[in-house]
Amino acid sequence: MNILCIGDVVGKPGRHAVEGLLDSLKEEFKIDFVIINVENAAGGSGVTSKLARGFFAMGGDVLTSGDHIWDQKELKEYLDEEEFLLRPVNFPEGTPGRGWCVKTTASGVKVGVVNMIGRVFMRYHVDCPFRALDAILEEIKKETPNIIVDMHAEATSEKVAMGHYVDGRVSGIFGTHTHIQTADEHVLSKGTAYITDLGMTGPFDSVIGQKKENIIRRFLTSLPLRFHVAEGTAQLNGIVMDIDEQTGKARSIIRLQRGFEDQREQVERQEN
Numbered sequence: 001m002n003i004l005c006i007g008d009v010v011g012k013p014g015r016h017a018v019e020g021l022l023d024s025l026k027e028e029f030k031i032d033f034v035i036i037n038v039e040n041a042a043g044g045s046g047v048t049s050k051l052a053r054g055f056f057a058m059g060g061d062v063l064t065s066g067d068h069i070w071d072q073k074e075l076k077e078y079l080d081e082e083e084f085l086l087r088p089v090n091f092p093e094g095t096p097g098r099g100w101c102v103k104t105t106a107s108g109v110k111v112g113v114v115n116m117i118g119r120v121f122m123r124y125h126v127d128c129p130f131r132a133l134d135a136i137l138e139e140i141k142k143e144t145p146n147i148i149v150d151m152h153a154e155a156t157s158e159k160v161a162m163g164h165y166v167d168g169r170v171s172g173i174f175g176t177h178t179h180i181q182t183a184d185e186h187v188l189s190k191g192t193a194y195i196t197d198l199g200m201t202g203p204f205d206s207v208i209g210q211k212k213e214n215i216i217r218r219f220l221t222s223l224p225l226r227f228h229v230a231e232g233t234a235q236l237n238g239i240v241m242d243i244d245e246q247t248g249k250a251r252s253i254i255r256l257q258r259g260f261e262d263q264r265e266q267v268e269r270q271e272n
Contacts (some may be wrong), residue, residue, distance in 0.1 A: 001109055001245040002029050003148060006036045006238040008066075008176050010202025010209030011044050011229030015051065017201050017236045017260040022059050025258070029240045032105045035113060036060040037150060037176045037198070038085075039068050044209060044229045046071030049078035052085050061103055062086065064115040066152030066177050067123060069097075088117035088152060090132035091124070100136055102143050109245045110144035114170075116162070118153025118177075129153075130165055137169055145248030148241075149173040156182075156196050163194040171248045172241045174198050179208035181237045181257065191249035199237030204259070206230035234260045 004025060009018060018036065025031065036055055038047040046068045052075075055063055062084045069075070069087045079087060079097030089099020100114040114136065116129045133149070140147055147170040151162050159175040166173055168190025174197075175182070181199025188194050200209055207215035210227040218225045236258045242251040 001032045001105070001146065001243045003033045003035065003111070003172065003241045003243060004029065004031045004238060005148070005150075005172075005174050005198060005241070006034070006201055006236065007181065007198030008037045008039045008179055008200045008202070010040045010179070010200050011042075013229065013231065013234040013262065014200065014202035014209070015041055015054070016262045017234040018055065019058055020260050020262065021236050021258055025256070026059060029254075031240070032107060032109070033103075033111050034059055034061045035064060035148060035150070036062075037064045037066070037152070039064075039066040039152070039176065040200075040202070040209065042072055044227060047075065047085075048072050049075060049082075052078065052082065056084070061105075061111075062101060062113045064113070064150040064152070064176070066117055086113065086115035088115050088126065089136065090117060090127040090129045092127065100140065102140060110146065112140040112144050112147040114140070114147065114149045116149060116151045116153075118151065118155060118158045120153065120155035120158045122154055129162065133166065146171050146243055146245055147248065151175050152177045154178060159196050163188060163192065167192045167194075171243045172250055172253070174239060181255065183255070185239060185253045185255045187250045187253060191247075193239075193241040193243075193250035193253040195239055195253065195255065198239060199257070201236045201238070202234055203230035203232050204235040205232050234262065236260060
């Protein structure tokens with residue numbers, strides 16, 4: 001079973017890259033299941049219910065998120081309705097939505113997906129992600145051995161530690177949030193596919209998806225400035241994991257980087 005995981009989608013350029021590339025990637029890699037982190041899909045801050053429905057229509061099976069999940073206030077009600085749009089599982093009890101799900105592929109294979117958020121250098125006070133994952137893994141394993149984890153965290157050390165902590169207990173774990181793809185994709189010793197960060201899907205000529213001039217000015221002046229999603233050529237970043245659906249062990253992991261030039265944006269720039 002081949003599972004495609006797409007890194008943090010940033011704004012319109014990221015959405016258009018997913019729309020333009022997803023079908024061809026599914027065909028090229030014979031993809032059975034698609035996980036997309038939509039953390040920054042709405043103008044760089046969170047996701048709306050309309051955009052989430054759009055990602056499902058494009059072919060996403062499960063959508064994950066992170067610390068920006070609450071940025072779009074209208075989303076809270078939709079989170080309770082849509083079981084395949086996840087928020088981090090280790091937010092406190094009573095938080096809207098859910099942090100894990102099990103979905104069946106077209107061929108009848110069940111896949112469990114868990115969304116986590118780290119605690120190191122992050123803005124929310126959340127429950128321990130390690131213990132939170134322990135609490136739900138056995139519940140998921142009653143349905144399937146195929147389990148994928150999105151670890152949305154700032155510190156690489158926290159992501160690496162989580163990878164080793166769950167090695168052999170989940171099929172694959174990938175990091176999100178930092179928007180810079182790492183080159184450490186590999187299958188851990190007990191059969192779990194791992195990468196520290198998928199990278200982002202969004203405008204490449206930027207600072208993690210935002211207009212570079214604004215970010216540089218903020219570093220130079222320390223003044224608060226509004227961020228704006230950059231324009232231009234986008235890049236889709238992610239991985240493809242090959243999972244033995246009987247054992248839940250990973251056979252391989254491939255890192256992806258695909259450029260995408262949106263013709264619609266070219267026309268808009270020419271008209272302006």
